[in-house]
Amino acid sequence: MMAAILCLSVLLSACGNSSQEFLKAEENQTKKMGRYREERYEGNEEFTKILHFTQLEDGTLAVFDQQNGYYCSKDKGKNWEKKEIKILEERRYNSYIGAASIAPDGGLVYCYSPYVESENGELNYQYAYLSPDGVEMELNLEGVDSTVPQFWFSPEGILYVASDNCVLYRFDKDNATLTKILQADNRIDLVSFLKSYIIICTSDTSYVYDIETKELKPDDELLNRFIKDTIGDGFLKHPSGGYSILACGTTEDNLYLTSNNGIFRHSVGGGTMEQLMEGTLYSLGDPSEVFYGMILLENQEFLILKGNVVSHFFYDETMPTVPEKTLYVFSMEKDEIMQRAVSVFQEENPEVYVKYEVGISGENGPTKEECLKSLNTEMMAGKGPDVLNLIDLPITSYVEKGMLADLDEVITEAAKEEQFFEQILKVYEKNGSVQTVPVAFQIPVIMGKGEQISQIKDLNTLVAELEKVRREKTEGSIMYAHAADYVLKMLALSCAPSWTLEDGRVAEDQVKEFLIAAKEIWTLEKEGLREEDIKKYESDLNMRTSFGDNSDDPLLQSYFQGLQNYANPGMISIGKLNSADTEFNVLCSMQKMSKEFRFQSFSGQAEKIYYPTLIAGVSSQSKETELSKKFVKTLLSARVLEKSQYSFPVNKDALEAQLTLHGAIAKEGENKQYGGFSASTDDKPISVNLYLPNEKDYEWIMSTFLDLKVPYIREGMVETAILESGKKVLEENMEIGDAIQEIKKKVSLLLAE
């Protein structure tokens, strides 16, 4: 036994020593110097859709933009000059350019289709090579079974062409012949040239082609895993022309890869994927960034083009290898705004490492409750996050228990620099202290004919209008709900805030009114539903879910409901307005295209409601309070919020930037088109022209947002209880009185706790 005690004491002392050594090692490590640094060059605003970015033989950078043409930069992307080539400008003016690639000598290959349609109405693509001195030559790509092939030039200037049918060809310029290199299983998106190999990447795998033996090498498992881990079920190349992964080769057969996770070096066929840069330490980690091109300079420096910004990465020996400070940021679910804020903050504060943790990640990850418990344990142990997104967290409890720091100073400072919807920003202000700050939000809207929706002021008027609709439309859906729980969810969008009294008890009268109205509406909706309507609805729901729809309820999006309404005038639709570019612009455009489509904010039992989707808070126990507050300021900045895709920003400047993304606000009555799309609803093809928001639209959104008063965090316990019992009322004819008793019983436990 003595021996055991001795062993134990030796073990404990060993642990002590090793932990001390570890700490010392860590300390030494923090003192190690040398790390990549990022410099951003706010590039050319004329870049809209970049088709190719490369470096020419003389070191000049070159970009070919689909809409604006050929640009060059001699100072690593700080300044860009347009290369005026007459024939190219003519082509650009008269034709649609589908794909292009710049040769190392400055030549250009492209495919274009004149705006004049061919006899059969299809685009008629032609292929051309433009020499560096501006002479255009027709390219004969007969044999490439493709309308818009993809082009790449090797460093030696040899042209490679990939067809729609996943075949890669080498084009011999001298005798205009095509040689088949390989047949891939999927669309070829990326081709990189190394000393001995050509690396060909699709969205799910890679191929290594040996230039000398002209044969495919065995699969590079590591590279394939990298592609799979980075892209998942997504695509390597986006419709916008950007990439999730970039690759560039060297003469040493090393491949450099860029993704949101950082920059990696991989020796083809080798067993390592060496990470040179951690993405989250730079702007690379920003999920809203899409990469257009990567160039390897001397001294292992990199230039990466993202939108119209060039990031220059170079090794700085004076930078500490590991950032000296760490800021811990947490959100229950992955949040695009948080991710962008981390990236921007990281870039602005290279001496800080921002550790962003997401509670629920992956399909087999922990549940919300398990995450919450481990978060609380961390917080109680004083090791919790410095900054939190409080959605899905017990906000009231955190505030009551003094877990959150006062952010009044931060928002006052932010409001001096930028404009905000201040009534939203300070909605949780109590006794001069602001501990929780809404950063982004959504609002409920109702869509239909102008004369219909102008009559809808509350639930009763909604029921009355739907009765009229059903009288006129005896078959089919009248509000694209199709299921009892969807009717409840739609109505809850503008009713739920009124269901609780100030002391937290259930407001019985309001709930009763809601259930009566919901039952009437469901009866009206159900009356005309046919089997095919239900099938269509289920397939829509499945399709949107399988497309990785980011929203909580795919069919509650105003974009989707709006399209249904636009295609079927006379219906009344309800949904959440989530964003400026993808939803507000679409609704405004449909309003301009059809006199029968109008939308307005939806008032049911409550009005002037908004749903915060990100609420920031700083832990009062944070050891980095100042940094945390600085992070919240970054989070609120227009630079971060102007790219929010799934919610509206609380920052007015950011909203303005979103509204003017495609051009300045048009004058009232003026319809300036910037794009369009086609869709199909109920097997009816519809096409929507996208117009710039005009002054009237701008005024509507600004005045609506300035008028918002009631923040409501969706899917709380009371709402869930009411929707569950409501479903029984609608589907199983449960008495409303019994449902209310059931709800009260469920909620009473919550209140009693």
Added chain:
Amino acid sequence: MRSKKSLVKFTFLTPSLLGISVFFVIPYADVIKRSFQTAVTGKWVGIDNYKRVFENEAFQLAAFNTIKFAVICLPLLILLGLLFALLVTSVPKMKGIQSFYLLPMAIPSATVVLVWKLTFDKLGFLNLFLADIAGILGRSSIVQQDYMNSSAAFAVLVFSYIWKNLGYTMILWVVALLSISLEITEAAKMDGANRSQVFFQIKLPQLLPTLYTISVLSFLNSFKVFREAYLVAGAYPDDSIYMLQHLFNNWFSNLEVDKMAAGAVIMGSVIMIGIFLLQKLWDEKGDSK
């Protein structure tokens, strides 16, 4: 010599003391300390947390349900276990499959929960079975109910507890029964004692020490039933199966650590008092013999 003996004793005790201190005494002392403080700021609040807990309706309901569960389940389990043990010991063939009785304990909770859900759901096997019976009896339909979200949930939970622990309890009883000397029972029979006299006068008194062990173990196991209740019906189940662990779980999620610490101290105290009383009762019975 005496001090050397003490040193040896202390040496032998040290590892256990160390383990108990690190894993039980110190954390429990911390819980007691927290029960007199605010959750986050650690401000001393005296017995305020205890007052709040006793006044809390959810605590009252949870404590009532937990006690009710223990009061119903313990005697039921002990008696059923004994009955089955008597059956097993009297039928020789059944002894061979003793390990089979422990099977419910080996089944993971998640599997048990899945079976419960499939059985007691509104569209579960039980309702289908009852609907079939109703059909056979010529009744048009029966009212289908979601058993786990109704007052029937308590009965389901009791059944679940008994099913899971019966085998284990029975094995303990079987071991105790087999350890009773056959000579004594044979002698009693020779003296003209009938079966029930042998059981009540000879066997039962010798089973009492085992009864104490079984009672304590069953009592402690009764708290583990929360796992199934939580997995089947979530953090806010039907009132009838809302146990103290539900409450503590929800308090922790809401960072109500102060109330949770006070509640844990109360619950721990009640369990300890219960066990001490049980032990005292046994000791007294032992002494009186």
